[in-house]
Amino acid sequence: MKHLFKSIDNHSLVDRVEASLIDLLHQRKLKVGDSIPKELELATTLGVSRTVIREALMRLRIMGLIDTKKKKGTVITSPDIFGNLSKSMNPYILSDDTLKEIFEIRLVLEIGMADLLFKHVTKEDIKELKQIIKNEPLSTKNQMFEASYEIAFHGKLYQISHNETLMKFQSLLLPVFDYVEKSSLFKPIVNPKKFTSHKQLVNILENGTPEEFRNGMRNHLENHFLRMKD
Numbered sequence: 439m440k441h442l443f444k445s446i447d448n449h450s451l452v453d454r455v456e457a458s459l460i461d462l463l464h465q466r467k468l469k470v471g472d473s474i475p476k477e478l479e480l481a482t483t484l485g486v487s488r489t490v491i492r493e494a495l496m497r498l499r500i501m502g503l504i505d506t507k508k509k510k511g512t513v514i515t516s517p518d519i520f521g522n523l524s525k526s527m528n529p530y531i532l533s534d535d536t537l538k539e540i541f542e543i544r545l546v547l548e549i550g551m552a553d554l555l556f557k558h559v560t561k562e563d564i565k566e567l568k569q570i571i572k573n574e575p576l577s578t579k580n581q582m583f584e585a586s587y588e589i590a591f592h593g594k595l596y597q598i599s600h601n602e603t604l605m606k607f608q609s610l611l612l613p614v615f616d617y618v619e620k621s622s623l624f625k626p627i628v629n630p631k632k633f634t635s636h637k638q639l640v641n642i643l644e645n646g647t648p649e650e651f652r653n654g655m656r657n658h659l660e661n662h663f664l665r666m667k668d
Contacts, residue, residue, distance in 0.1 A: 529617035
């Protein structure tokens with residue numbers, strides 16, 4: 439088993455042991471429910487104390503990668519990815535560069551979700567979207583659409599996708615979107631362009647094609663892209 443591990447030195451010992459343990463999980467192709475080696479075996483193989491092994495295992499347990507089961511010992515578990523991510527998705531502690539990149543993720547996701555929308559959208563979904571934006575102007579040139587329209591409309595699109603992971607991710611990103619929108623991270627638009635409205639997007643979703651929707655969404659988000667330019 440020794441060949442599965444990289445050599446360990448005394449610098450950031452627990453960090454290195456943690457990394458070696460994660461390497462072990464990957465290299466052995468362990469699956470959820472599989473047992474990992476005992477503490478003593480790991481300590482002997484890595485040449486470190488059991489105290490160091492315990493601390494490294496505790497980190498993996500906090501991450502949700504392992505758990506202790508009766509009669510099986512320590513086993514691989516399926517981590518709560520979004521639970522872990524939510525702990526650090528606080529816009530007040532993220533760097534400006536990270537905030538900008540997260541905002542960019544939103545734009546990429548919403549342009550790229552067209553095929554999922556056309557696969558799952560129903561007449562009832564179209565009816566609900568129309569209700570959400572019934573009082574919205576057809577288009578606007580001098581200002582962005584109101585935040586209430588943005589949140590309700592785009593949130594409904596994520597629901598239509600029927601992709602649970604995408605919906606969970608979007609719920610985590612919403613506070614970041616809101617923070618960035620109200621911050622001075624992006625420069626104000628000097629000459630805002632007329633862009634595709636939510637009403638026009640609904641019409642495309644009801645009568646158009648995924649390609650037309652991708653183009654429409656790209657145009658709908660155009661002013662956001664303009665704000666990101668240096």
